[in-house]
Amino acid sequence: MKNKSLVSINDFSREEHIRILDLAEEFEKMPTQSILDKFVVATLFFEPSTRTRLSFESAATRLGAKVIGFSEPGSTSVQKGESLRDTIKTISNYSDIIVMRHPKEGSARFASEVSTVPIINAGDGANQHPTQTLLDMYSIRKTQGHLDNLNIAFVGDLKYGRTVHSLVIALSNYNTKFHLVSPEELKLPSSVKMHIKEKELAYHQYTELQDVIGKVDILYMTRIQKERFSDPMDYEKVKNSYTLKNSMLEKARTNLKILHPLPRVNEISVDVDENPKAYYFTQALNGVYVRQAILASILGVK
Amino acid sequence: MDKSESRKELKVSAIENGTVIDHIPNNNVFQVIRILNLHEVGNMVLFGTNLESSKMGKKGIIKISNKFFEAEEINKIALVAPSATLIVIKDFNVIEKKKVKAPDAVEKIVKCFNPNCISNHETVITKFEVIDKKEMKLKCHYCEKITTRETIVFL
Helix, strand or coil: CCCCCECCHHHCCHHHHHHHHHHHHHHHHCCCCCCCCCCEEEEEECCCCHHHHHHHHHHHHHCCCEEEEECCHHHCHHHHCCCHHHHHHHHCCCCCEEEEEECCECHHHHHHHHCCCCEEEEEECCCCCHHHHHHHHHHHHHHHCCCCCCEEEEECCCCCCHHHHHHHHHHHHHCCEEEEECCHHHCCCHHHHHHHHHCCCCEEEECCCHHHHCCCCEEEECCCCHHHCCCHHHHHHHCCCCCECHHHHHHCCCCCEEECCCCCCCCECHHHCCCCCECHHHHHHHHHHHHHHHHHHHCCCC | CCHHHHHCCCCCCCCCCEEEEEEEEHHHHHHHHHHCCCCCCCCCEEEEEEEEECCCEEEEEEEEECCCCCHHHHHHHHHCCCCCEEEEEECCEEEEEEECCCCCEEECCEECCCCCEHHHCCCCCCEEEEEECCCCEEEECCCCCEECHHHCEEC
16 A cells, blocks of 8 residues: 555555554554654645544644645635646645545546655545545444444435445445435435445335334434435425434444434434444544554555 | 449449448447547548448448558547447458447547536546446546446547
8 A cells, every 4th residue: 555545445455445444443542653753744625624634634643744735725826726736746745645635526536646645535526535434434343343244224315425425335345234215316326336236235225214223233324415405395305304313213223333424414413422322423533543544554654 | 334333333432442430320420530530631531421221221431541540549439339340441352340349448539527527627638447338338537427428528
């Protein structure tokens, strides 16, 4: 993985995914070390994202690296019309690795071709967000003890949810049984289902959240956005049907954990937070360790 | 020459040496010409459209004199002429006849259908992986979205 960019989840092999998860476990035990103190990490966020950016910056800083960058393009030469090509070429001279989030799909792949340093994709439009997928896998593995043969439910916006697509594709390598819960308009696209079918895995589709709770080991919740509905009344009809309340968890398996890529709006009721099955904030914390593992691997230190 | 014989004359004259591209879907002849840059080569180029075909109803045909193509170059036309026949002519004789073969990748000639793809905003050569040769589904190397035969736009 040394010097290799991480743009799409499949840029790393299954073995490399596992290596990252194993390494993240080590970092969880000792997140503060100075192994990256000779490196400069650039965080270029062309689109705001407090959580992912701060997670990367925390990961880098705890390992001793210096962090430079920007958190939105308004104050940079991008405002003057500088191309992404020139921005990346220039900044790759100032840093050892670039973490990038950009609103256009394909921007990270393009950046990896013009940059002289590795690129970590922190989200390119509606396309990939591989570090989220890895931290989701880490969280699942940590809470269930393993990744294989699990029953996993994905709830909410499965059509546009980039994190859902990526995680479904990654989990198809582990004999997962998929339970897909969404309104009719927001079903998982066939291009993603194709991966499930290729591996000949089972998947079930539901419109009612209650129907899956007792059947799964992991409940992956996502936000349903009003903007995705052409008719706002259709949104009004479904907006509360995919809200998880604490009372709904009575029939859940003891090992069930609730994940959410965050930010959460109203799809997980606050009364769930105190339930030991609520894992979403720890999930976000796991992001620091996983990102430390990714930085350390690509920079060739681990 | 009596009338019945003259009716059997080729609609598009025979060439002495060169390449014939036959069985082009009727509406796509000009696209093939563009894809192969035939509008810019110095060779004699003959073509016909709306020709009768027992196989296709109507078809197009292109004959390029003294030009022979590498498989890699000519297979690009599979995007718009998936069942075209490629014929190599020498001394007015058919030397080789084969079907066009869909390529594994397409570069430069197709635009990504996703308006939010970086390739539509930065100076970069488009690249696609042909993930379905029968249906001509092109997966963009950058944004990973699929441009289909219906949405193919040539640059």
